[in-house]
Amino acid sequence: MATVGSLEAKTQLPQLLERxxxxxxxxxxxxxxxxxxxxxxxxxxxxxxxxxxxxxEFGKGRSLGGMTIREMAEEGRRF
Incomplete structure (x- = not known):
């Protein structure tokens, strides 16, 4: 967790909000x-x-091509 002083918070609020x-x-x-x-x-x-x-819903009707998730992970593939 970051800590900032009140003056810095005042002047850097947009950047802090992004973080x-x-x-x-x-x-x-x-x-x-x-x-x-x-x-x-x-x-x-x-x-x-x-x-x-x-x-x-996204996964319905999609196939892993006959591979298990473990096999895909071991191969470094993503689906």
């Missing part, structure tokens, strides 16, 4: 003491369920 959007957590300090945290929003359960549904 948070990528999943980083940032503590903001004032006179060396933590006063706030920038954290990514929680993942909504509905988003996870929708992603799983889309992945299952």
């Amino acid at each position: 948070v959007a990528r999943g980083e957590r940032i503590t903001i300090t004032k006179h060396g003491r933590p006063v706030a945290m920038l954290v990514p929003p929680p993942v909504e359960k509905a988003d996870v369920e929708e992603t799983v549904r889309k992945l299952l």
Whole structure:
């Protein structure tokens, strides 16, 4: 977790928000003491369920060409 002072947070907010959007957590300090945290929003359960549904739908009717996932991983192939 990164730590930045309040002045840096004020002047670098757009860059800090980009870092948070990528999943980083940032503590903001004032006179060396933590006063706030920038954290990514929680993942909504509905988003996870929708992603799983889309992945299952994507996999329907697709073949691994007779190989197991383990064989593909050992071969370094991706599907």
